[in-house]
Amino acid sequence: MDKLKIKALYYLQAMLGANCQFREGQWEAIEAIVVRRERVLLVQRTGWGKSIIYFLATKLLREQGFGPTLLISPLLSLIRNQIAMAERIGIQARTINCSNLKDWSEIEESLRCNICDILLISPERLNNSHFVQKVLPEIAGQIGLFVVDEVHCISDWGHDFRPDYQRIKRIIQMLPPKLPVLGTTATANDRVIGDVVSQFGQNLTVLRGPLARESLRLQTIRLQNQGERLAWLVENLPKLPGSGVIYCLTVPDTERVALWLRQNGFQAEAYHAGNDRELDRPALEKAFIQNEVKILVATVALGMGFDKPDIGFVIHFQRPGSVVAYYQQVGRAGRALDRAYGILLSGAEDDDIQNYFINSAFPNTRTMLDILTVLEQNEGLGFYEILSRVNVTPSLCEKALKLLEVDGAVGITRGHKSTYFRTPNRWVPDTVRVERVLNLRRAELAQMQTYVEHPGCLMQFLQMALDDPSPQTCGRCANCRGKGFSSEVSQELVKEAEKFLKGATITIQPRKWLPKGLLWDQKVIIPNDEKNAEGRSLCYYGDAGWGKLVQKGKYQDERFSDELINASVNLITNNWKPEITWVTAIPSRRHIHLVPDFAQRLARQLNLPYLTILERINDAPEQKTMQNSSMQARNVINTLAIIHKIPDGPVLLVDDILDSGWTLTLAGYLLRTNGSGNVYPFTLAQATGRNA
């Protein structure tokens, strides 16, 4: 054994314990990086020890006098136990991200003094002028090793599309020879590997391991409606070992499932990155790791880098969009257990949600060109200035700007307010590429649909879908064993779950601001006495429960059913109890009678007078075609008028579906500023798409 390997082994044992030996491939990777200073692609499942490679390689390169390692990862921080492991061999890791601004000067200092060995950054930071012009010069740009985590994102065929990885691809092409690069991923099929190989160039060592998870017992169960699946959870969770994760596709679903489970006596918490409710995610993770919370009901926000070895089960409440996503999520279970369960529930709403995700994945070409046009006419514009000039949702606008930035068509100057400007680079829409990515997403979805129905070994199915070199039947999944959890649920429990779904309290938070660009350039606070009170909605649009009835009433019957009236009366009088003295409705030109008719019938049941106060003065485009606050608010304010005297008592303001909330906010604002009392908004449903 050569001297370097002995030294590396010594460090390995210092990190992991005296008897530890290299796994197959680990030394080979380190040798290629440190001795031959070549490029390495590592495709190994999570938990294999990819971080050990770059810790040891960094240690050995640093000893030879090379600069620190730059670790590019979408993860914002190294996992605490990894940092502790690195420190055992004297490796200092630091991370620079947008949330630790206060630490930057200390980190820059540690780079200057050459004591920082690994600098972790997100891909976006590569284009940050402070980072490029202030941080990198601290080490005079002397990077000893490039590590690219989640390297599959370099490929268009990768399962998640991160525009900033295009940047990494171009940087790698400009790196001089003898600067080692390590790309790591847990999952990449042949096509993705081929792509990465062509980007990384010759002399690339590819190390690829098997994907099978030996403790995992897979099963798929189809239960059409949410009520059945909620009931299934309550019946089956007690049979599952230890703690676990339930994945949902949308934020409201996580909240709802967690609430339902708590009501049925489980320690369950929702975990997501939604902004409606600030979650203390680190605290939740900690409580879950320490088994204080038994069940996390999570969106994909619980993702990469989260490492809990004793997760007993991963259940999917809805079906994910691709085999890779599913494999990664289900693969969190049972890392250090002999037996763990991966159960995929799927239902009627899955495809709708997934198709929504696919269709809103890319802004359309028209939007991109519109944004470029407004930027071309100006020297620089803020985000909201763009929004007030282009009819696009904030999230799509953000996506569009990101794509344009990575394509070099748009630049950003960062300050307390970022300014976007047009660069002289030409931009032509790459429709072929967008189509290719979208088609890939559709194919992935179709593959996932096949998985649900697959009669053979489920683990083998996953392995084959991921081009595992040695797929084998597992002998453990429900299909191999011919038995698993029952898909039968007690009808009583289903009824209870449906009642729960129908009785959920869904609030309408009053908007506090008038958007930028409506009255003035700035956002304007709505004074308290002109602002709506907190409102209520009966359900989420299209949901199980009342959602389907709302859909039917609006688009099929053109009349909302008595069932919905009764449910609304019940919610208002027994649950919500706002102090109201009269009822009015939001008028529409397209469905003239729909909402007023509903509001009148509702008022009659509530024993309150119904008054027609508001009218549409001209034909506005449907509010849902307005893509952002500025456009929405302007659309409302230009078209609503007060046509009758307003009583001074508090009022119930009725609409059918809550979309942006601007209609209610501005109608309420008009009512209040013209003499009415408190305005309580009520809608039959809330659209969920935008918040999903």
Added chain:
Amino acid sequence: MIISPDSQAMLLLCSQIGLTIDTELKPLTLREWNPLARKLSLLSWRPGDLLGLEANDLQKHLEISEENAKRFSKLLMRGGGLAIDLERLANLGIHPLTRVETDYPQRYRDRLKDSAPAVLFYSGNKELLGQPGLAVVGSRNLDDVGRSCAEFVGNACGFSGLVLYSGGARGVDTISMKAALENRGFIVGVLADSLEKTIRKPEYRSALSKGDACFVTNYHPSAGFSVGAAMGRNRLIYTLADYAIIVASDVEKGGTWAGATEALKANWLPVFVLEHPSMPQGNRVLLSKGANSLPFPLPVHPADLKHWLDEHIISKNPQNTQPSLF
């Protein structure tokens, strides 16, 4: 963007990219690079052969001091930082152009020899660098005569398909560039500062993307203004053009004066000075030092200016000597 190993090595050794002004590690000056280039050439090496070499190799092969060998090797180890910065710049529309590349302006090689900048950064159409054209120079603050002359030269370039070369600064430069672009002409701005900021201006951006403009600098693309830089830059304007027209100059001070006297002495190209009763003192002295006269009111239609200049040269033709290596 693909960047050749030769250019990579030159950027690492000779440019400020990825370094701060106050850093201890200093890139090579031209005075240091030129002898190194000659050594490489004697060894039949290319600059790219230096990549990946460590200090002791450098010392052995290049016969340089240990201190310099360490410094060069440190500079050469900056490849990671360089790639990141070049990618960021390319996204903004800014690219490097080193003396080793074939599309480096031949006029710099021919006229500046060893003092041709090792590294340039440009945005826009680099083919314009060195195309037939007129250089206009003069102060930032102009009188009415100066303004109309600046506009005239801009128009002249637009009408006759010549490139307008200027410093891309306020005053003469801005007025003539605007006139040239309005007449569908081509412009080249040789900047002393902030290439990054200049190309953001809407009036230049569309010209840049249409290929009608090129902005170039031998400084860091994000560098701020410094008087020294502006002085050193003037020769890079003259040496791209066929004729230079000096609109207004002080005597014995300022960049215009320094650049004009240098150009007259070096005899890179015929230099014309605007002559009129209220001309600044500098113009008068330059004329007495042998500059050609361009009388005001201007003698011809802008479209015929080039022809008129051809016929009114009194100074001798520039001579040729050996151009620089890489």
